[in-house]
Amino acid sequence: MFDFYINAFATLFVTIDPVGLAPMFLAITAGMSKHARQQVAVRATVTAAIIFLVFYASGQTVLNVLGISVSAFRVAGGILLFLIAIEMIFGKRQERKTETAEKAVDSDSHHGAIHELAIFPLAIPLIAGPAAISAIILLSSQAPDTLAYAGLGGVIAVILLSCLGAFLLADKIERLLGDTAQLVITRLLGVLLAALSVQFVADGVLAFMRG
16 A cells, blocks of 8 residues: 555645746746735646536546546556656657746736646646646546545645645745756656556556456
């Protein structure tokens, strides 16, 4: 069970990347007061938590309704996570996130609704993106028992609190790490996620073969 928790934490932490979201948060909230930034940080985290809760609680039901086997979802989810890992290793993911943030800021300035930035792009898709949602459904389907399933909820909560902390401390984190350290960390996390995603695919293929 401990291995399941470690695997769940590593998968979600690498997929969501709270530390990597810090500079994105700074870019999105540029020019806002400290109080406004805090409000955006809390709202984005709560919104992402609601999204995660829906898929955490009903992920298996969704698969059953659509007629998708857990094995198929493991393979598909593993491939999706592997693509994210490739982006991280070659530095493409940060560029894509920056582009998404810039587009949202431009759109938001036209509508004069800065508070909506908490929903898009912070909560969706920077925190609760397709890869993170896939990982949650995947992990919830792999929980060996009820206790492990409940513990996964705790892991998700810890990751979300990490995101909130990264947002609130974004300026300090950026100064502390620097550009070089951020690049190194992102690539190391990308390699780890690649290995985890291959394991997901392998588990799914083996389950297919047993079936």
